[in-house]
Amino acid sequence: MFSAARQTALRQARSSCMRPRVTAPLSRDVAIARLLSTLAVLEQNDGKLNMSSLAAVSAAMKLGGSVTGFVAGSNIKAVADEAAKVEGLEKIIYVDNAAYDRGLPENFAPLLVENIKKGDFTHVFAGHSAFGKNLMPRVAAMLDVQQISDITDIESEDTFVRPIYAGNAILTVQTSDSPKIVTIRGTAFPSGAAQGGSASVEEGVDPKVESLTEWISEDLATSDRPDLATAEKVVSGGRGLKSKEEFDRIMPPLADALGAAIGASRAAVDSGFADNSLQVGQTGKNVAPQLYLCAGISGAIQHLAGMKDSKVIAAINKDADAPIFQIADVGLVGDLFDKVPELTEKLKA
Numbered sequence: 001m002f003s004a005a006r007q008t009a010l011r012q013a014r015s016s017c018m019r020p021r022v023t024a025p026l027s028r029d030v031a032i033a034r035l036l037s038t039l040a041v042l043e044q045n046d047g048k049l050n051m052s053s054l055a056a057v058s059a060a061m062k063l064g065g066s067v068t069g070f071v072a073g074s075n076i077k078a079v080a081d082e083a084a085k086v087e088g089l090e091k092i093i094y095v096d097n098a099a100y101d102r103g104l105p106e107n108f109a110p111l112l113v114e115n116i117k118k119g120d121f122t123h124v125f126a127g128h129s130a131f132g133k134n135l136m137p138r139v140a141a142m143l144d145v146q147q148i149s150d151i152t153d154i155e156s157e158d159t160f161v162r163p164i165y166a167g168n169a170i171l172t173v174q175t176s177d178s179p180k181i182v183t184i185r186g187t188a189f190p191s192g193a194a195q196g197g198s199a200s201v202e203e204g205v206d207p208k209v210e211s212l213t214e215w216i217s218e219d220l221a222t223s224d225r226p227d228l229a230t231a232e233k234v235v236s237g238g239r240g241l242k243s244k245e246e247f248d249r250i251m252p253p254l255a256d257a258l259g260a261a262i263g264a265s266r267a268a269v270d271s272g273f274a275d276n277s278l279q280v281g282q283t284g285k286n287v288a289p290q291l292y293l294c295a296g297i298s299g300a301i302q303h304l305a306g307m308k309d310s311k312v313i314a315a316i317n318k319d320a321d322a323p324i325f326q327i328a329d330v331g332l333v334g335d336l337f338d339k340v341p342e343l344t345e346k347l348k349a
Contacts, residue, residue, distance in 0.1 A: 036065025036157055039116060040089070041126035041135070043103070044071055044079045051194060052230055054086060055186040056125040061088040062154050062189070063123065069199065072111060074098035077201075084199040093119070093204040099211065103131050107211035109138035115204045116143070121179050122157070128183040128286075136183050145177035152188035166282050166305040186229070187288035187309050220277070226261045228278060233260035233291045236280055236307070239267035240296020240317065240336055247273040250295070250340050257347035263287065263307075265297045281306035295336040299324030316340060 038060035043050035049071075060067040069083050072095040080094035093115055100108055112135070116124055124139065126132035128150045140147035152170075153161035159174045160182060228234065235255045241247045247268065255262045264274035266281050280287055282302040292310035297303060299315070299322055307313070308327055315328040316336050325331045332339055 036063060036123065037119065037121050038063060038065060038067050038123040038125055039093075039119060039121040040067055040069050041112065041124065041132070042069050042071045042083055043127065043129065043131050044073055044076070047073070047075060047079060049079050049082050049194075051191055052129070052186050053127045053131075054191040054194070055184050055189040056127055057086055057088050058189040058191065059151070059154060059182075059184045060123070060125050063157060065122070066090050068093060068119065068121070070094075070112065070115060070204070072097065072100035072108065072204075074101050080201050082194075084201050085195050085197050086199070087194075087196040089197050089199040092199050092201045094201065095204045095206045097206055097208070099208075102215045103135065104211045104213050104215060105135045105138050106213050107209045108135055109142060110207050110209040111205075112139050113142045114207045116179060118205050123180045123182065125182050125184055128185050132183045136181055140181040143179065143181065145179065145181055146175060147181045147183070148173055148175060149183050150185050151182055152185050163305070166301045167308060168301065185286060187286050191230075223262075225255060226259070228261040228263055228280070229285050229287060231261035231287070232289050233258050234263050234280070234287055234289045234293070234307075234310075235260045236263035236265065236292070236294040236297060237268055237273065238265040238294065238297030238303075239271060239273075240298075241268065241273055244271075244273045246337070250336070254293075254295075254340055254344045254347075257344050258291070258293070260291070260293070261289075263294075265294075265300070265303050267300075268296075294324065295340050297324055298322045299326070316343075 040056040040060050043053040057067060067089055068091045069089045070093045071079050071083060076094045076096045080092045084092050095111060126136050137147055148160050151160040151162045161170060161172050164171045235251060237247050237251045251262055262278055263280040264278045266279055266283060268274050269276050269279045282305040284306055286306045288309040290311045292307050293314045295316040304327060313328045314330040315324040316332045316339050317324060318335050320333045
């Protein structure tokens, strides 16, 4: 026989075990984040992961939910294993087929669509690069959804921010489409850590759609200098340099003295002063280095759209009223043919 006190204690313990447990409800943001799944399309060139495409992973991490990477090409398993180390990725899907080496959208888009459907992803992110701009509109069309291009911020799972009118206005877009097809401005999101992750790796679906386009060749300008899109320092020349000979005489020594990449305005490229791979601006590359030093560039709105996110902007121009001085942190009014060589010599010293 138990004592009265012991029996009371047992009844209380039994009652507490039978009472339903009440837990705090999940917040709306946490509940939605658990339902989100993003496919980040990663680029690779000649068996090497393109690090600038990791901005898609950073954007997906800001969105929340699970993040899966996607790569395709020949002997791609090594690239997939490298991508598996990227921080923030939970899984890597790869397709090993040489037909996807060059990212031709005619066969890459059906490949991506098949894997999107299989994974039932809510979002698909890719960099706003030549690859992404070529591929993602076709993917959106095949899925019958609207693409949201060149975003610079994420407000929620269905609301994104993007610049319009060469960055003169900022548009907030809300969409009910599913999945959401989005390209990411690389300078607006950090590329993220290439180490520290431990994603699983699995093979994806290959529909093996034949491409109507054949890759013939490419002719790329090679340089030992840093890559323009990812360099921490960039020096750019404009139409004020007057000729290709003067561009080549003045800009490379300055770039070498700073350890910088070389860029150019569209006017300089159109005039034949520099290769079009060096063009910075709305129709060229978007850059956001720690230092952007430009000479002979007046500051047309199309150029500003591609470099205004730079941390420090320095400008040399003989026209004190040039628009570039309105956004420059440091400005020097003077003849670039005198000032740039002088600056280069002082940097070397």
